[in-house]
Amino acid sequence: MASEKTYKFTFIILIIVLIGCFLMNISLGSVSISLEGIFAAFTGGDIEKETWRITVLDIRLPKAITAILVGFGLSLSGLLMQTLFRNPLSGPFVLGLSSGASLGVALLIMGASVFGGFMGTLLLSSYSLVIAASLGSFLVLLTVMIVSSRVKDTMSILIIGLMFGSITAAIVSVLTYFSDAEELKQFMMWTLGSLGSLTWEELGILASLIVSGTLLSVLSIKSLNAFLLGENYARSLGIDIKKARYTIIIATSLLAGSCTAFVGPIAFIGLAIPHITRLFFNTTNHKILVPSVCLIGGILMLICDSIAQVPFSDITLPINAITSMIGAPVVIWLLVRKRKMIF
Structure with a gap:
């Protein structure tokens, strides 16, 4: 009971x-805006400068919400992959x-x-990058799932995913x-990632996909806890291994795939946050880990985005550069203390 109260307080x-x-x-950015x-911008009250209202509601608010959603999605998908493959170095994109x-x-x-004329205009529409990224992720996922249906070993799925990733990277x-x-x-600008380019309509689509993936993750908590002790143990508890595996993979594709489609590939968040969370909470119970990785992932993404904005300056750094600067040392630290990992 005491531990439950401690978790609630945390x-x-x-x-x-x-x-x-x-x-x-x-608040932070090229122009600092007071609380x-x-x-006042949120409530429609009197504000010192009317341009602040536009800045807050149309630029910074959707960007901050995007950062939270991306932090939620990548962190949770990383947790799912690390648990499914029982590999502490698995990330959401394995x-x-x-x-x-x-x-x-x-x-x-x-x-x-x-392409020229109408087709060229259609391909370069506002949703073109999102659609192209989504289709690419879906086709790779579909191929992996078709091939994985012929294998029983979970680690084989991991290897298959990595090999398909290598093939697409080569192309x-x-x-x-x-x-x-x-x-x-x-193309390089897309690979650097961007949290500030989404409209409210696109943000709504991203939010719905993240919520769907999160719901599937919550429904998989029992299976995730069972997978920690191996598939044979999970099978002894009456868990349908194939169904549970597909559910986790689909949840990961919704979470990580949608984040990549809308904001580009964001490095290290999905790999580092689950480990930070396990050490912070000192538990392997996914009933605790699932909500906690979302919260810590959202916090870290907001911090990274705040740093990327370079407060009081017109300079904006690539979000991928900041997440890598923070995430890479964490991964190195985890490798150094690998024997103490909670798995």
Whole structure:
């Protein structure tokens, strides 16, 4: 009972920190906006500068919400993959989802010059990158699932996913080699990631996909806890291994695939956050881990985005650079203390 009260108290603290980071993220930027100005923009009250209201509601608010959703999705998908494969170095993209999305975007950008007139305009519409990335991720996922249906070993699925990721990455490399400078720059800008380019309509679609993946994850909590002790133990508890495996893979594809499609590939969040959470809570119970990785992932993404904005400056750094600077040392630290990992 005492531990449950401790967890509840910790969750309350994390929620308060998340709200604080959310307000900080909206406040900081090339122009610093006070908390009074933020609340005035939210409530429609009098504000010092009318441009602040536009900045808060149309630029910074959707970007902050995007950061939270991406933090939720990538962290939770990383937890699912690490538990399913019982591999502490598995991330949300081990199934090749990121490589598939990159292939879809590469085909769109570097093949767009082939099309002209109406078709070229259609391919370069506002949703074109999202659709291309989604199709690429889905096709890789579909291929992995078809092949994995013929194997019984979970580790074989991991290897298959990595191999398909290598194949798609090789195709992308060939496309980049033959592309011109403008196409290559556009593709590289997508790979750097961006949280600030989503409209409210796109944000609604992303939120619905993240919620769907989260619900599937919650429904899989019993299976996830059982997988910690191996598939034979899970089978002894009456769990349908194949069904549970597919549910977890689909949940991961919804979470990680949608994040990659809308904001580009974001590195290290899905790999590092589950480990940080396990050490923070000192538990392997997914009833605790599932909500906690979401909260900590959202907090870290908001912090990374706040740093990327370079407060009081017009400079904006790539979000992928910041997450890598924070995530890479965490992964190195985890490797150094690998024997102490909670698994």
